[in-house]
Amino acid sequence: MLRGILTLRCPGCRRGPLFTGVLDMPERCPVCGLYYEREHGYFVGAMAISYAIAVALVAVLFFGILALTHWSLEWVLLVAGVAFLPLAPLCLRYARAVWIHLDRRIDPHDPKDR
Numbered sequence: 001m002l003r004g005i006l007t008l009r010c011p012g013c014r015r016g017p018l019f020t021g022v023l024d025m026p027e028r029c030p031v032c033g034l035y036y037e038r039e040h041g042y043f044v045g046a047m048a049i050s051y052a053i054a055v056a057l058v059a060v061l062f063f064g065i066l067a068l069t070h071w072s073l074e075w076v077l078l079v080a081g082v083a084f085l086p087l088a089p090l091c092l093r094y095a096r097a098v099w100i101h102l103d104r105r106i107d108p109h110d111p112k113d114r
Contacts, residue, residue: 001105004097004101005097005101008093010031010032011034011100012032012034012104013029013031015031018093036100038103046098046099049095049098050092053095054084054091057087057091061083062080065079065083
């Protein structure tokens with residue numbers, strides 16, 4: 001499962017890509033046909049995972065910059081926030097990958113898959 005998450009692959013076959021663009025997901029896996037979004041609002045849970053990843057990354061950036069520069073906290077927070085912006089799409093991609101892999105591990109069967 002960890003390899004599938006890290007390589008952003010389908011939780012069913014682990015060969016099909018989860019994303020076709022930076023943030024675009026196909027409706028189904030192009031290899032095995034597994035539906036990625038089981039229902040409307042399916043990836044709302046991924047938002048919580050994305051938030052946790054983002055907080056962790058900003059904290060690492062914040063404390064790293066603070067240790068290296070000894071700037072005021074306001075400047076460190078501003079620089080850490082700006083440095084995080086290019087990483088935001090990665091947070092979303094990996095949060096969705098974690099969500100779909102965990103969900104399919106817990107409940108592998110879906111009526112749409114038939």
